[in-house]
Amino acid sequence: MIKKLNEQIKKKNAPIVVGLDPMMNYIPSQITKKAFEEYGETLEGAAEAIFQFNKGIVDATYDLIPAVKPQIAMYEQFGIPGLMAYKRTVDYCHDKGLVVIGDIKRGDIGSTSGAYATGHIGTIQVGSKTYTPFDEDIVTVNPYLGSDGVQPFIDVCNANDRGIFVLVKTSNPSSGEFQDQKVDGKPLYEIVGEQVAKWGENSMDGDYSNVGAVVGATYPEMGEALRKIMPHAVILVPGYGAQGGKGKDLVHFFNKDGLGAIVNSSRGIIAAYKKEEYASFGEANYADASRKAVEDMIADIASALA
Amino acid sequence: MIKKLNEQIKKKNAPIVVGLDPMMNYIPSQITKKAFEEYGETLEGAAEAIFQFNKGIVDATYDLIPAVKPQIAMYEQFGIPGLMAYKRTVDYCHDKGLVVIGDIKRGDIGSTSGAYATGHIGTIQVGSKTYTPFDEDIVTVNPYLGSDGVQPFIDVCNANDRGIFVLVKTSNPSSGEFQDQKVDGKPLYEIVGEQVAKWGENSMDGDYSNVGAVVGATYPEMGEALRKIMPHAVILVPGYGAQGGKGKDLVHFFNKDGLGAIVNSSRGIIAAYKKEEYASFGEANYADASRKAVEDMIADIASALA
Numbered sequence: 001m002i003k004k005l006n007e008q009i010k011k012k013n014a015p016i017v018v019g020l021d022p023m024m025n026y027i028p029s030q031i032t033k034k035a036f037e038e039y040g041e042t043l044e045g046a047a048e049a050i051f052q053f054n055k056g057i058v059d060a061t062y063d064l065i066p067a068v069k070p071q072i073a074m075y076e077q078f079g080i081p082g083l084m085a086y087k088r089t090v091d092y093c094h095d096k097g098l099v100v101i102g103d104i105k106r107g108d109i110g111s112t113s114g115a116y117a118t119g120h121i122g123t124i125q126v127g128s129k130t131y132t133p134f135d136e137d138i139v140t141v142n143p144y145l146g147s148d149g150v151q152p153f154i155d156v157c158n159a160n161d162r163g164i165f166v167l168v169k170t171s172n173p174s175s176g177e178f179q180d181q182k183v184d185g186k187p188l189y190e191i192v193g194e195q196v197a198k199w200g201e202n203s204m205d206g207d208y209s210n211v212g213a214v215v216g217a218t219y220p221e222m223g224e225a226l227r228k229i230m231p232h233a234v235i236l237v238p239g240y241g242a243q244g245g246k247g248k249d250l251v252h253f254f255n256k257d258g259l260g261a262i263v264n265s266s267r268g269i270i271a272a273y274k275k276e277e278y279a280s281f282g283e284a285n286y287a288d289a290s291r292k293a294v295e296d297m298i299a300d301i302a303s304a305l306a
Numbered sequence: 307m308i309k310k311l312n313e314q315i316k317k318k319n320a321p322i323v324v325g326l327d328p329m330m331n332y333i334p335s336q337i338t339k340k341a342f343e344e345y346g347e348t349l350e351g352a353a354e355a356i357f358q359f360n361k362g363i364v365d366a367t368y369d370l371i372p373a374v375k376p377q378i379a380m381y382e383q384f385g386i387p388g389l390m391a392y393k394r395t396v397d398y399c400h401d402k403g404l405v406v407i408g409d410i411k412r413g414d415i416g417s418t419s420g421a422y423a424t425g426h427i428g429t430i431q432v433g434s435k436t437y438t439p440f441d442e443d444i445v446t447v448n449p450y451l452g453s454d455g456v457q458p459f460i461d462v463c464n465a466n467d468r469g470i471f472v473l474v475k476t477s478n479p480s481s482g483e484f485q486d487q488k489v490d491g492k493p494l495y496e497i498v499g500e501q502v503a504k505w506g507e508n509s510m511d512g513d514y515s516n517v518g519a520v521v522g523a524t525y526p527e528m529g530e531a532l533r534k535i536m537p538h539a540v541i542l543v544p545g546y547g548a549q550g551g552k553g554k555d556l557v558h559f560f561n562k563d564g565l566g567a568i569v570n571s572s573r574g575i576i577a578a579y580k581k582e583e584y585a586s587f588g589e590a591n592y593a594d595a596s597r598k599a600v601e602d603m604i605a606d607i608a609s610a611l612a
Contacts, residue, residue: 021418024432032433041433073418077425078432079439080393084386105414107448109478112327112379119383126330126384127338127347133385142413144450144473146480167450172415174452178498181489188487188494195483 001137001163002234003206005099006259008066014298015259017101017236018061018290019266020054020089021071026271027053028283043078047085050075053286054089057270058096060287061294067099069236069264090136101236102136105167107149113141114152121153121162138163140214140236143192150199154211158203163210166199168192168226171216171239189215189222193229200233208234208259215253217245217263224252227260235261241268241297247304254305263301269293307443307469308540309512311405312565314372320604321565323407323542324367324596325572326360326395327377332577333359334589353387356380359592360395363576364402366593367600373405375542375570396442407542408442411473413455419447420458427459427468444469446520446542449498456505460517464509469516472505474498474532477522477545495528499535506539514540514565521559523551523569530558533566541567547574547603553610560611569607575599 009015024032024046032049039045058068070093075086093100106116118124120134141153141164153164169179169189179189193213200209209232215223217239227235235253239245240263253261272278272293273286281289315321330338330352338355345351364374376399381392399406412422424430426440447459447470459470475485475495485495499519506515515538521529523545533541541559545551546569559567578584578599579592587595 023417036433041435043430043432043437043439046430046432071414071418071421073412073414073421073425077421077430077439079425079437080386080390082425082439083389087386105412105448106379108377108379108411109476109481111329112377115377115379115383119379119385119388124349124352124383126349126352127342129347131349131385133349133383133388142411142448142450144448144484145476145478146483146485148478148480149476170415170451170455172451172454174454177452177501178450178494179452181487181494181497183487183489188484191487192484 001161001205002208002210002212005067005138005163005234005262006206006208008099009259009262012064012066014065015254015262015301016065016294016297017067017069017262017264018057018065018269018294019069019071019264020057020270021074021266022050022053022270023074026274028286030284043081046078047081050082051085051088055092056287057290058093060291062096062098064291064294064298065098067101067262068093069101069103071103071266087134090134099137101165102134102139104139105142106139107142107145109145110148110152113149114156117153117156122156122160138165140165140167142167143195147195147199154199154203157210161205163212165212165214165236166192166196168196168213169215169219169222171218171243171245175216190225190229193226196233197230204232207257208232212236214238217249218243220249220252227252227255234259236264237261238264241265247300250301251304258305265297269297307467307511308514308516308518311373311444311469311540311568312512312514314405315565315568318370318372320371321568321607322371322600322603323373323375323568323570324363324371324575324600325375325377325409325570326363326576327380327572328356328359328576329380332580334592336590349384349387352384353391356388357391357394361398362593363596364399366597368402368404370597370600370604371404373407373568374399375407375409377409377572393440396440405443407471408440408445410445411448412445413448413451415451416454416458419455420462423459423462428462428466444471446471446473448473449501453501453505460505460509463516467511469518471518471520471542472498472502474502474519475521475525475528477524477549477551481522496531496535499532502539503536510538513563514538518542520544523555524549526555526558533558533561540565542570543567544570547571553606556607557610564611571603575603
């Protein structure tokens with residue numbers, strides 16, 4: 001799967017991913033109004049608005065980007081109807097040829113991690129029939145429980161040519177509280193990074209492993225260190241844009257081959273029309289504003305890498 | 307909420323929770339057959355079988371126990387229909403007066419954790435209407451992202467009188483890989499435990515905090531140390547029974563008031579009829595076997611605490 005992602009990145013010359021993390025206050029009023037007219041002010045109505053909002057952005061940007069990253073929490077907060085909108089989004093993005101990274105941050109003990117892996121990137125047997133429930137291409141995984149919590153995801157990756165990105169150093173302000181704790185002088189995130197490199201050894205797919213990592217754009221020096229520790233891991237880099245990361249911060253997340261990292265922007269793209277820079281598009285043309293924001297992000301990163 | 311849980315524990319004299327973590331191979335063939343006849347060999351059929359299996363166990367045990375802990379992964383692996391069975395299970399257990407601990411192990415950066423908290427233990431606004439999507443009473447939370455990933459859960463707890471159990475030291479064999487790493491001589495799980503104590507300070511509900519912790523029964527010495535570090539946290543203790551923990555290992559997880567811990571058993575209860583000890587009940591009477599296993603577990607813990 002990571003080979004497919006890298007091919008898409010090269011083809012579109014865009015090491016970026018659009019985070020489909022819709023909030024109700026991002027959604028233009030005409031979309032919400034129509035959804036509520038059809039389904040009422042219900043969870044179903046909210047879910048319909050979210051899907052239509054996503055569809056607009058995907059339609060306006062899919063030719064420019066290799067991948068999307070829906071954040072499942074933003075759907076799960078609307079219960080079952082929200083999760084149905086998540087699944088519709090996954091399927092719609094697949095129809096458009098995009099790699100879908102499910103930002104699910106799951107992780108548990110052995111057999112339970114196996115169940116999450118099965119549901120999201122695997123197949124499940126029901127009697128004599130086989131199903132692929134959520135069917136993302138890649139998912140994010142939380143490593144706090146250790147190897148036996150991560151290995152079931154890797155096993156499912158290997159069986160189905162899918163991928164995972166393991167949280168190593170997250171982009172949020174308090175990520176250092178535990179992740180930066182020093183163990184014999186070495187920060188915990190480096191110890192996790194070393195494990196990611198090891199976990200990925202038997203999951204190579206081209207020059208990179210199907211086992212990648214998450215490292216926040218907001219911590220560029222740590223990104224540089226982790227790049228060396230995990231030479232074959234693709235690094236998913238959140239925190240660009242709204243969270244403060246800039247193109248120049250990203251240089252050391254990449255390898256010399258121009259690959260090895262994929263930079264996520266969520267709010268900065270999907271709510272671009274709310275920013276002064278793109279306000280002239282207006283609410284009705286929110287998707288065009290998102291397209292322009294994607295073009296600008298690609299140019300920013302290209303110039304930083306040049 | 308933790309006050310309500312403690313009252314239920316005292317009333318039923320049973321500091322235990324039944325883990326509703328159904329696997330297809332636990333479900334008696336008569337239940338699966340009936341569900342498949344109605345819904346086919348589909349995800350819906352599997353979900354129906356899971357719910358009916360749970361219902362049998364809940365009907366046979368609810369008068370003995372204060373709480374249940376459905377593991378959402380076991381439902382999520384069946385996609386949307388599986389999650390509908392999870393929600394049906396939550397609602398059915400509420401109807402029976404049980405406290406429902408959603409074992410969801412979610413955790414993300416600020417606003418995203420907020421979305422998970424909203425969906426599971428909070429309320430969400432859709433236009434002028436308010437909904438409680440999943441409506442668990444308590445959920446488990448992964449702390450790897452630090453305070454700003456946990457605080458949104460606490461805020462929602464405080465607004466809605468709900469609870470969380472934060473993963474501190476998990477029951478699985480490789481939990482020590484990161485959790486036991488020594489920081490200036492102190493294991494990381496103790497640092498997380500100290501934070502749990504701090505996070506819970508403003509969420510007191512009776513003698514205990516709505517912010518509790520997860521510490522595996524498989525690590526009794528660590529449980530003893532963590533009991534002292536988090537005096538006001540109720541400790542959810544997985545790993546009893548099938549994972550190897552025994553009644554005598556649990557003594558130090560409790561405070562002198564006889565409270566402070568709630569011990570989970572999943573497989574050991576819900577698949578009791580598959581154990582030699584309870585095999586005489588037979589597959590058809592699986593729920594009666596579960597009831598007997600609950601009685602035996604309560605007696606084992608009571609004798610250890612005596």
